[in-house]
Amino acid sequence: MPIERLADLANPATTPRIVFKVGSALLFGAGGVPDREWLASLVAEIAAAHARGQQVIIVSSGAIALGSARLGFAKGGRGSLADAQASAAVGQIALAGLWSDLLATHGIVAAQLLLTLEDLEDRRRYLNASATLGRLLQAGAVPVINENDSVATQEIRFGDNDRLAARVAQAASAQAVVLLSDVDGLYDRHPSEPGASLLEQVKGVTADVHAMASGTSGSGMGSGGMTSKLQAAEIATRAGITLAIANGTHASPLARALGEEIGTLFTPVRRDGARKAWLGGRLRMKGLLVVDDGCARALARGGSLLASGIVEVEGDFRRGDPVIVRDQAGGQLAQGLSEYDAAEIDRIRGARSNQQEELLGYAPRSAVIHRDQLVLL
Structure with missing residues (x-):
């Protein structure tokens, strides 16, 4: 069954396997303190998806923000590469623990995978990651994935978790990706401009679609903007995977996005075979x-x-x-x-x-x- 609307992303028949990407700006308030109340509401929704038979993968930012707050680094830990890597090393433990604890309240086992660009660019390592994800999902676990920023450098990193989420969806043979953002979706112009209109569905990311996007992150905390989300949509839809952009700033954001159908749905333009999907998703x-x-x-x-x-x-x-x-x-x-x-x-x-x-x-x-x-x- 094809995915035709946002509500289909909550249906195990159309979307048996789904990836949710959560950015730093949604996870943390001022000073790098986790917004546990909001996160608990999202985890409850993820647990509900899991209970109705959907296999769920989480791609979570936030290790650098969380680690830098604990280490007392300036600029959110992004003042230098060394600061970012050290912040990530501390933050990865805390971030995994946060997700693990909240999922455990619903009886769900969390697993952590830290991936680098090369893990998904090299064919053998890509297949290894794919096999690990498949086995975890088969066992009923929820993998929590982040880029391994403690070892990644500017030359060998994704740079944002939007594109990582799309590549993980490929490796996991997921049907859909939901990118939780600080806006409702893609607008035909900047959302602050008068008359800006939310696009409910997009088929094919063309040059005109790219022209609508802003490449900056509104919060200043994350590393991606709408441009990175469109790049993720290109990777996903070429592989036959549906991608949605939805507003995550509300409590119980999935109920609002999928239940009320507020967001932008990018539908696949084709369905490449496994190897060609991997080739088409390569970034470097x-x-x-x-x-x-x-x-x-x-x-x-x-x-x-x-x-x-x-x-x-x-x-x-x-x-x-x-x-x-x-x-x-x-x-x-x-x-x-x-x-x-x-x-x-x-x-x-x-x-x-x-x-x-x-x-x-x-x-x-x-x-x-x-x-x-x-x-x-």
Whole structure:
């Protein structure tokens, strides 16, 4: 059964497995003190979903905010990378304990998973995370997931838990993700502007949809804004996963969002297979290939990427690394795993297959990126 409205997210028949993402600004009041009353109301709603047969995953921010308050660090623990990592190390214990204690009042066992970008970008580690999530859910536990900020750096991190939630939903084969925010959903312009209208449903995150978003976090406590939520929606909907943005600032926020149907629902634009969904959700590219118009049309028809259509190569990448594919106007077309090193592609770009053996010194492969290792964006 397809998910057609927000109320369907509370239905075990349409949504047997769901991910809820909770941000720092919702969890904590002034001074990094947890808002236990609000959190208890949310946990009661999660327990109700669990009781009616839904398997639930929580992606929770808040470790840095909680740890920095306990350590007395300025700027919410974000004054330096060292402060953030130390704050996370302290806060992760407290955050997991907070969720565990509240879920335990409803007889639910909580599990903690701390993930880095590489855990979901590397295929083997991604499958390991997927297997762990599946077994925990099968056993009746509620996994509580956060980025492992105690070891992540700017170069190897998600940077926000919106995109992490979408990637976790992929790994867990969930049907939906709910991002609890400080606004009701996506508006056609900034919510503070006169005449701003809430979009109830969006099919496909286009350039026009991105233009409606603000990239800043309203609270100053979190790391994401509406832009990161739209990026999460792109990751989710390409994999056949529905994503909702809803206001979490109210008591019992799920009753308001799903019961009263107040929020924005992003419906899937397609359903990629497991491997292509993983490829399409990858966030860190190692290089860039620019292709001509003829190649762009061939890719749109489902073809592989051939050297003859490549006009430019950027980056120092190796065979098997993920690369982005763009057209000459700068539009992103696809991403996939390269069959060649960057230097090899630079030698054979623009060349026909019968010319490539002389340029390479060995028989060429069938494609620079085979269609089985490429996903359209």
